[in-house]
Amino acid sequence: MASELPMEEIVRRGARTNFEGLRESSFVPLFLTLWGRQASDDHVRQQLKRHYESVTDHLVGVYADFFESQGWDPRPPFTIRDFAVTLTALVEGLTVRWAVDPDAVPLEMRSVQSSMRVERQDDLDAGPWDLFGIVVLALIPSMTVPRIKRDSELWADHEDVRGLVRRLRETWESMVGLSPPAEAPDHTAPESADHCGAEPRRT
Incomplete structure (x- = not known):
């Protein structure tokens, strides 16, 4: 998956497209309705499981190509599948929160714009970062490791x-x-009489 785009711009564009697609999707409300039924309906639960497995299988291939293009491997203990599951859960959760509280999920992180500009100005729009995209970018160093040591x-x-x-x-x-920080107190030690259920002293 060769690309002349900088890694950060690939992440920004891909994450933004993903997030926009879910915000406009009519399936998210349906999945939430079904999720509300899955606890008491095994058939619904299995249907949702198959749906998520299908989504994850597709994304594993997409992210495997992306990792390969960047020369990355999953950082232990993570796998590419873990990465796919995590990003799916993250974007769905942010979509749900955005629907009821859009101010809490900014679609344009103004404070990062000046520091995230791509230097090339030809075919790159270096557009705005939304909350989902910038969190994905922050997760990458924790969930991957470069094959060539930096x-x-x-x-x-x-x-x-x-x-x-x-x-x-x-x-x-x-x-x-x-x-x-100083070591946390040892809570396994026997408690004093003042903390064994006795009535607190009043002054």
């Missing part, structure tokens, strides 16, 4: 997502001069 140790290909998040947090803390 200079930054944050991209280390031997660690799973927990190690990545830990490194990011430690880096951020060192940049802003914070110390790691």
